[in-house]
Amino acid sequence: MAGRRGRYYPAITPDVLLRAYSIGLFPMAESADDPEIFWVEPELRGILPLDAFHVSRSLTKAVKRKPFDIRFNTAFADVMAGCAAEAPDRPSTWINSTIRGLYTELHRMGHAHSVEAFEGDELVGGLYGVSLGAAFFGESMFSRRTNASKICLVHLVDHLRARGFRLLDTQFTTEHLKTFGAIDVPKDAYAKLLVAAMEGDSLVF
Numbered sequence: 132m133a134g135r136r137g138r139y140y141p142a143i144t145p146d147v148l149l150r151a152y153s154i155g156l157f158p159m160a161e162s163a164d165d166p167e168i169f170w171v172e173p174e175l176r177g178i179l180p181l182d183a184f185h186v187s188r189s190l191t192k193a194v195k196r197k198p199f200d201i202r203f204n205t206a207f208a209d210v211m212a213g214c215a216a217e218a219p220d221r222p223s224t225w226i227n228s229t230i231r232g233l234y235t236e237l238h239r240m241g242h243a244h245s246v247e248a249f250e251g252d253e254l255v256g257g258l259y260g261v262s263l264g265a266a267f268f269g270e271s272m273f274s275r276r277t278n279a280s281k282i283c284l285v286h287l288v289d290h291l292r293a294r295g296f297r298l299l300d301t302q303f304t305t306e307h308l309k310t311f312g313a314i315d316v317p318k319d320a321y322a323k324l325l326v327a328a329m330e331g332d333s334l335v336f
Contacts, residue, residue: 246283
């Protein structure tokens with residue numbers, strides 16, 4: 132997907148990272164083994180409208196069965212590790228050591244959060260992202276059990292709605308996210324949504 136991108140060589144700080152999110156940029160790496168990162172600003176931005184979030188009947192039934200213990204912010208580093216790990220459908224990821232260090236610091240600062248699915252004491256799925264203003268920027272998710280990450284997403288949306296968040300950014304759309312109602316919006320339209328979400332104080336996640 133087209134978008135502005137450029138290498139960033141100096142050491143990036145968590146504060147710079149938050150500023151980047153506030154103006155529509157996010158970082159990625161070429162691979163988990165590449166220590167460098169670059170900024171991404173897609174021409175089409177993926178968002179998941181909170182007022183149009185769709186949950187299928189089968190997933191609704193799965194959520195009601197409560198197959199997992201859903202927790203928030205109890206295993207952030209482990210969720211990042213799960214998202215960075217290789218999987219049969221994902222032989223490599225863009226989450227390198229630089230990104231893991233930055234988001235771990237954002238978590239300590241109260242700006243990066245995880246939603247976790249536990250089966251007993253075992254972490255079997257989760258997602259993480261960044262909260263700023265009234266926006267949540269989803270970064271990545273993983274699943275080691277059927278529906279684990281999907282159920283985490285359902286709980287995330289409920290959580291964001293209850294706290295008055297206005298924007299759920301998915302960066303890009305995928306066929307998987309489209310089943311929940313994710314859409315692509317042009318960069319200019321996204322910028323307006325972002326400005327509205329940045330107005331006022333940051334909401335408490």
